[in-house]
Amino acid sequence: MERNSQLKAGETGAWVSIIAYIFLSSCKLAAGKIGNSEGLMADGLNNLTDVVASIAVLIGLKISRKPPDKDHHYGHYRAETIASLVAAFIMLGVGIEVLINGIQSFFEGDKPVPGWLAAWTALGSAVVMFGVYSYNKRLAKKINSAAIHAVAQDNRSDALVSIGALAGIIGSKMGIVWLDMLAAIAVGFIICKTAWEIFREASHALTDGFDISKVPGLKETINLTAGVIGVTEIKARTHGNQTLIESTILVEPTLTIIEGHAITEAVEKVLKTKHGVGYAIIHVEPYSGTEIQNARNGQPISKAKNPDF
Secondary structure (H helix, E strand, C coil), X not given: CHHHHHHHHHHHHHHHHHHHHHHHHHHHHHHHHHCCCHHHHHHHHHHHHHHHHHHHHHHHHHHHCCCCECCECXXXXXXXXXXXXXXXXXXXXXXXXXXXXXXHHHHHCCCCCCCHHHHHHHHHHHHHHHHHHHHHHHHHHHHCCHHHHHHHHHHHHHHXXXXXXXXXXXXXXXXXXXXXXXXXXXXXXXXXXXXXXXXXXXXXXXCCCCCHHHHHHHHHHHHCCCCCCEEEEEEEEEECCEEEEEEEEEECCCCCHHHHHHHHHHHHHHHHHHHCEEEEEEEEEECCHHHXXXXXXXXXXXXXXXXXX
16 A cells, blocks of 8 residues: 555656646747757757656556556566656657757758747756756655656756757857757757666666665675574565565574564564565575574674675
């Protein structure tokens, strides 16, 4: 239930982006056309694709809220990651198109100088998008959403793109006419770069990748749980925005099944509380008497499997 509430909050973030993009793309395309700004026109086209990408994220978040069924025992949380992947492909396609158009315009030459309407529109758009970025960044951190994090990164790129367009327009007004066309090319590069970053994160998660720098912290948390003598193995992967853990712990061999089970429950609880682990499978193995005493005295566990993992 808690996770569904988080996903619903994520949908709000996607809607905020969609509304902002529709409004800004309309303003930029109109102002770019009237004000003769190639950079602002490219920025407006970028926002149109952002609308499609945000809709893809919104659909992914809605699918993620579906409960587990007979062929999705872990739920549908990866739909959120797939949505990020779709958004990356859409952004990449538009980025390439903007790059091509910008390069063509650069070599055509004899372009009219952009008007101040285009400059003010670019400035206003940057301010709005920085506000949307700030909102979605906080929301992504609060609900731990990879999709909303991708949307926030896109929001920030759009704000920077608008600043670049503004710089190009001002440069053109100062007599450097080609600077506006150069800004359009820069917009294309920024779109492609953002698309690549989102694609890399999404594909890493979909192939069961995990940030290895988090593993020592997870292992330490398990080790400090009462009743755990050592950790012989720990594996982790992401499922949507959830972390799934599988670990083998060492306990005293004289424990009953009930006592061993209580320790695994304690481990699962502390992993969820401290690290937000959504699902953990904890295997229990007995430890021999001599090695238990060594462990109690702070000496290394000699027979632990993968002790440095």
